[in-house]
Amino acid sequence: SDATISTWHVKAGDAVKRDQNLVDIETDKVVLEVVAPADGVLAEIKHDEGDTVAADDVIGIVEAGGSAGGSSSKSDDSKSESSSESKDDGGDNEVAGPAVRRLLGEHGLKPSDVKGTGKGGRVTKEDVEKHVKGQSSSKSSDSSSKQQSSQPAVSGDRDQKRVPMTRLRKRIAERLLQAKNDTAMLTTFNEINMKPIMDLRKKYKDVFEETHGTRLGFMGFYVKAVTEALKRFPDVNASIDGDDIVYHNFFDISIAVSTPRGLVTPVLRDTDRLSIADMENGIRDLAIKGRDGKLTMDEMQGGNFTITNGGVFGSLLSTPILNPPQSAILGMHKIQERAMVVDGKIEILPMMYLALSYDHRIIDGKQSVGFLVTVKELLEDPQRLILDI
Structure with a gap:
């Protein structure tokens, strides 16, 4: 009934061949491959890696017959559309994908509030989680300072890594x-x-x-x-x-x-x-x-x-x-x-x-x-x- 987007093997705008594996989606039991229905271009990715999608959801759009560098008029239109959208949301779409924007909204943040470490300065989910943890730790630092002062200092690398469980x-x-x-x-x-x-x-x-x-x-x-x-x-x-x-x-x-x-x-x-x-x-x-x-x-x-x-x-x-x-x-x-x-x-x-x-x-x-x-x-x-x- 639903699945998680595991890995995109191509990017939006890339040329694709018929039956080429575009994306892996992970269910409770198996990993399924979604292939290109025809030769063309992956025009749009609607769901990023890590998103949960239902069985009938559209996760991407392939334009049959298109080429990666041959759709100049469409690219001009898309540029104008993206620029007009950027006026409304301050360029947020350029630095954060849909899933990341949704996560930012849950925490009341804007992309400009978070330092992006992705390609071209894009904000990733890890960047948002790190920023939120940093905020929570700074808020709790004052209340816990007395306890910390009474505890012995600990040396060495004590970093933690938190990853979500797979389906x-x-x-x-x-x-x-x-x-x-x-x-x-x-x-x-x-x-x-x-x-x-x-x-x-x-x-x-x-x-x-x-x-x-x-x-x-x-x-x-x-x-x-x-x-x-x-x-x-x-x-x-x-x-x-x-x-x-x-x-x-x-x-x-x-x-x-x-x-x-x-x-x-x-x-x-x-x-x-x-x-x-x-x-x-x-x-x-x-x-x-x-x-x-x-x-x-x-x-x-x-x-x-x-x-x-x-x-x-x-x-x-x-x-x-x-x-x-x-x-x-x-x-x-x-x-x-x-x-x-x-x-x-x-x-x-x-x-x-x-x-x-x-x-x-x-x-x-x-x-x-x-x-x-x-x-x-x-x-x-x-x-x-x-x-x-």
Whole structure:
């Protein structure tokens, strides 16, 4: 329904080509590119970076067929219009954009009151915020001078930087609070011996990559094991809708992906029909799209279960938080060699902790532990994944 103007890639008056990316707009989940509808000139930018716009708002005007330096009559007209406007508002339009003027109005300021640091002396939002903070600090300096005199002096650089939260980060915060407040979340743990899978990867990784054109990682095994466990424990693949329990007869698994903008969970669909090679290719594509900000809304929506792999960042153990309306999330962690007792003897084995967070309203302890033990058994004996036993 609405979005935030993230980045303008062209300026007003620049020549543009058809399908050229003009501006990025950021929604709660994805970054969308707005492209030029035809060859021409970006005649006007109606909303600056940082503005919130509705779905039907006009954010800029492209004049089809125009050229950046070929519209002299229009430029003369625009000059006369801008000069007449400047008489009314004292040249404010020349030194401040619409969003900045609106911010100035909220604080009862004029552009001439603020020192502009932008191109050509233009006043930016940061300039206004800095000016307002300076005013408030000067007003409070007298009242706080006595307190400051009694406090010890602090040396060194103690500057602060304040930046607004992105829409994605705001949405993540809302979802995390929703999961905390609306679910009866509990976490159960187990550990697995990763040596069988590591031996299998070492033996077949080269021929696997030659055959399928993708690297043989761990995520393919994780997704395969989780899919098989979901078949055996349908409550873990279900969700609560009001007073009803919705059982899903398909297997769409969300994969947590870290991006420069924050953590997102794109969906790998119909995993029961995919081979390990298909899963590895799908996960790689989602990770690349997430990194480049190319994920679509369809790729972000849905999902019945989530896998998050904090082990890639070195996490040894954690309690993952639910991804509503899903009922469970599986956390994979760092593989670390530990001394384990095997048949009465101590062996050094590559071990990994598993953590399953689940909604206790729908999943009981018996089901959660059974699900986690099934994942453990399948990963510790990967041949069972192939034989479906």
